[in-house]
Amino acid sequence: MDTRDWGMFLFPYEQAVEELKVKFKTLRAELKKREVFSPIEFVTGRVKRTSSILEKANRLQVSMDQIEKGIEDIAGIRIMCQFVEDIHRVVELIRERKDFNIVYEKDYITNKKESGYRSYHVIIEYPVQTALGMKNVLAEIQIRTLAMNFWATIEHSLNYKYKSDLPQPVKERLQKAAEAAFKLDEEMSSIRQEIVESQQLFEDHANLVGVILNGIQELYFYHKVREAAQFQLIFNERWEHQDVWGLKQLSADIQDALNRAKQNAAR
Ligand code: 0O2
Ligand code: 0O2
Numbered sequence: 001m002d003t004r005d006w007g008m009f010l011f012p013y014e015q016a017v018e019e020l021k022v023k024f025k026t027l028r029a030e031l032k033k034r035e036v037f038s039p040i041e042f043v044t045g046r047v048k049r050t051s052s053i054l055e056k057a058n059r060l061q062v063s064m065d066q067i068e069k070g071i072e073d074i075a076g077i078r079i080m081c082q083f084v085e086d087i088h089r090v091v092e093l094i095r096e097r098k099d100f101n102i103v104y105e106k107d108y109i110t111n112k113k114e115s116g117y118r119s120y121h122v123i124i125e126y127p128v129q130t131a132l133g134m135k136n137v138l139a140e141i142q143i144r145t146l147a148m149n150f151w152a153t154i155e156h157s158l159n160y161k162y163k164s165d166l167p168q169p170v171k172e173r174l175q176k177a178a179e180a181a182f183k184l185d186e187e188m189s190s191i192r193q194e195i196v197e198s199q200q201l202f203e204d205h206a207n208l209v210g211v212i213l214n215g216i217q218e219l220y221f222y223h224k225v226r227e228a229a230q231f232q233l234i235f236n237e238r239w240e241h242q243d244v245w246g247l248k249q250l251s252a253d254i255q256d257a258l259n260r261a262k263q264n265a266a267r
Contacts, residue, residue, distance in 0.1 A: 004064070006050045012128040012135045013075040017045040020077045020126065020139060027093065039086035039093075041146060045077045072103075072123045073140035080149050083192055084109065084185050087120050087143045094141065100126045103138065115171070116178025117152060119144040147181040147188075208247055209239070215254035222261035231257070 021043055028040040048056075053071055056062075062070030081087050087109065095102065106121040120143040125136045144152065155174050159166060166174070212235055219228035231254055238246040 010047055010050075010074070012130055012137050013047045013139075015128050015130075016075045016126045016137050016139050017047055017077065019128070020075070020141075021045040023099070024077065024079055039081055039083075039089040041080045041082050041086075043077065043079050045075075048074045048076065068138070072138045075126070075137055075139035077139060077141045078149070079141060079143045081143065081145050083189050084145055085189060085192070087145065090143050091120055091122065094122055094124075094143075100124045100139075112178070112182075115155065116175040117155070118148050118178065118182065119152065145185050147184045151178050151181040205244060205247075208244070208251055212247065212251050212254060215251065215258055218258055219254070219261060222258070222265055224257065224261050227257055 024040065024043040028038045028043065031038040031040065048071070053067065053074060056071055057064070057067055060070060067074075079090055081090060091105070101124060103123040103125055105123070108117055108119050108121065112118045122141045122143070124139050124141060126139050128135050128137055151174075155178075158170065158174070162170075212231075216228050216231050216235070219231065231250065234250055235247070238250060
């Protein structure tokens with residue numbers, strides 16, 4: 001019979017979860033301000049219930065005096081991302097932090113679990129300032145996409161209902177559903193890639209136009225009025241036809257003309 005004061009035992013874990021939630025929510029807000037897009041969609045956290053701790057200790061054969069080291073997810077933080085790529089960014093950001101130490105990482109995205117479960121787990125050692133001094137507690141950070149979270153949440157509730165003894169056909173359907181969630185993530189990533197590329201193209205295009213118009217302006221400055229006017233006409237035509245290759249060529253021709261004008265002016 002375990003006679004520990006669970007309320008007291010869980011105190012530093014509750015503090016760790018609250019602090020870590022604030023830290024990751026703040027990180028989300030900061031990245032949104034700095035970079036417009038944040039790789040973090042939302043953050044949740046919880047302290048494991050005493051009954052779940054005892055159940056897990058029993059399952060993993062962890063003795064009562066080893067619980068602090070043997071159960072790594074008494075404090076749990078979950079970070080949800082829109083895209084799989086964002087997970088890797090979040091892991092990088094976690095690795096760079098100085099306010100806790102990483103104990104180890106588990107990549108269930110590359111190596112999904114037999115159930116179909118996918119997520120990236122980082123186990124950390126987090127220092128909590130208690131009334132009795134500093135205490136290091138273990139915490140588990142799970143980083144996953146919204147699709148992974150959708151699957152895991154439902155699978156977890158079914159497992160709860162069936163007490164980890166899911167009928168084989170249900171297990172198989174859940175594995176298929178996990179596969180569908182994986183495909184959804186892949187599809188969303190490829191759509192995202194296309195958006196990023198078209199944004200890049202738009203950006204390149206906008207820069208190119210700026211360079212050309214500045215170049216023409218500069219030619220006027222060097223009194224190359226006829227050349228500048230010709231380039232302007234060519235620009236108008238290629239711009240109208242959205243001839244990006246032609247505009248690139250024009251930009252190079254203007255640069256050559258400018259170099260010649262500068263050399264003449266230096267003589
Ligand atoms: P926001 O950004 O205003 O939504 P708390 O202590 O209040 O911070 P609590 O009550 O302990 O948090 O809950 P938990 O489970 O740690 O976190 C809940 C947070 O996750 C809430 O944000 C929810 O809005 C957010 N959340 C939960 N599920 C979803 C979801 O499916 N989509 C989105 N976008 N957010 C979700 P906050 O803290 O209230 O802040
Ligand atoms: P909770 O709080 O109910 O979510 P274990 O896998 O439990 O034998 P280990 O090595 O401590 O032991 O943990 P693991 O596998 O790295 O992952 C621990 C946590 O990851 C679990 O916590 C779940 O939150 C999540 N997880 C792992 N596998 C699955 C899975 O197949 N389905 C779902 N839905 N979640 C999974 P707990 O203990 O379940 O606690």
